[in-house]
Amino acid sequence: MNEDGFNYIRNSVKAVVDAFSGEVSIYVMGPSDPLLQMYRRAFPNLFLDFDRMPTDLQAHIRYPNGIFSAQADMYLRYHITDAQVFFSQAEQWAIPQDTRFGQRSVEVHSSYLILQMPGGDSEEFVLMLPFSPAGDKKNLVGWLTARNDGVHYGKLAAFTVPSDPQVDGPAQVEARIENDQIISQQFTLWDGAGSQVVRGQLLVIPVGDAIIYVEPLYLQSEALAFPELKKVILADGSNVVMADSVGEGLAMLLEGKAPLVDTARGGAGVGGDGQATPGPEDLQSIEDAVSGLDKALKELQEAVERLRESLEEDSQ
Known part of the structure; x- marks a missing residue:
């Protein structure tokens, strides 16, 4: 059990509540989840295949913010692929601090945006969180996105920002605004x-x-x-x-x-x-x-x- 109160998290199902009748429909998003497979054997009539969800509802599905935050927290360190650098933690990242609240700074929250992904040919709906270096530096070093549209749903994509020249991070831009x-x-x-x-x-x-x-x-x-x-x-x-x-x-x-x-x-x-x-x-x-x-x-x-x-x- 970690500090967030869970040790297992999956994006396995979507529960839809009919606002008129109160009927609940549970659609399967991750059929390979072993816990979900166990529940489906115990309650075979409770879960519906995802393709049975109405098309207009499928268009509104969002990647869960909670799962994305947990994945982003892990990626702060595990984006490092060099064993020596990983051991020294020299290139560990951090979630930027939101300085709008004066002395009581908080972590920046991930945001749902419509944008064109680098290398993409059209705009899409994504969940995005920027990163800064761990420590005193506040510049932007990269960001993580979760895609939400169609066949790309649930796919994560990470991007890094060149270090020369450095790009201002959220805290630095907030300081520019205040100044x-x-x-x-x-x-x-x-x-x-x-x-x-x-x-x-x-x-x-x-x-x-x-x-x-x-x-x-x-x-x-x-x-x-x-x-x-x-x-x-x-x-x-x-x-x-x-x-x-x-x-x-x-x-x-x-x-x-x-x-x-x-x-x-x-x-x-x-x-x-x-x-x-x-x-x-x-x-x-x-x-x-x-x-x-x-x-x-x-x-x-x-x-x-x-x-x-x-x-x-x-x-x-």
Whole structure:
């Protein structure tokens, strides 16, 4: 038994509850699981083959966050293939710290994203977690993804980031956000007006040879404890901007840039700080990668507004 309270975990079944009748259907995802095989022999009518799940439900299956977190924890050390390096733990990784909470930093959570995998030809739904070196260094060294779509469901893919030049990790980008004069000044104005600034989790989105960071900003009034989406912060290897939408932020990041396009690679170039920045050919990929974020944020805002109106009606 480990510190998380379990010593065996598998993605073996999916339980579906009919919201109208309450009927529960259990579909088999991992028929080779020995424990599941035992239960199927004991309860032969309880489990259904996966192909009997309705197609529209199959399209909504997600890879479990709990299993992914356990696998990511193991990968922090076991990505090392050299025995001597493994023994010395010289290249051990760590989950980056989320520094939005001041002194009380916490580990970054994995995020579900729609993006085009390196080497892929279309966008797909993935679960992703970035990595930093273990110790004091905060740069980005790689990330792990779990694929969710179709025949690729459940497949893990790991990617490493070149060490020269180093790419900023989540903690470093958060520091850049806090040190930006325009953004920090706006934070101060909001705080002075009696509103609390609530910063969403920083999303790390790989696009071609570049990394784009996206962080939603919410305002929460003292009178009503529900956050309202206010701005979106975007960052790349060189700049940090705050905008009303993801599209506007992307335009601000790319405005006035003339990245050197590496014709051999046909993608991103290198900015003045040595980090990769999106080239013209990557613009559409960037827009596709974050196209769903604006919609999701707007839907969340609409839900908050409906809840606010409902509470106001109940209080009258």
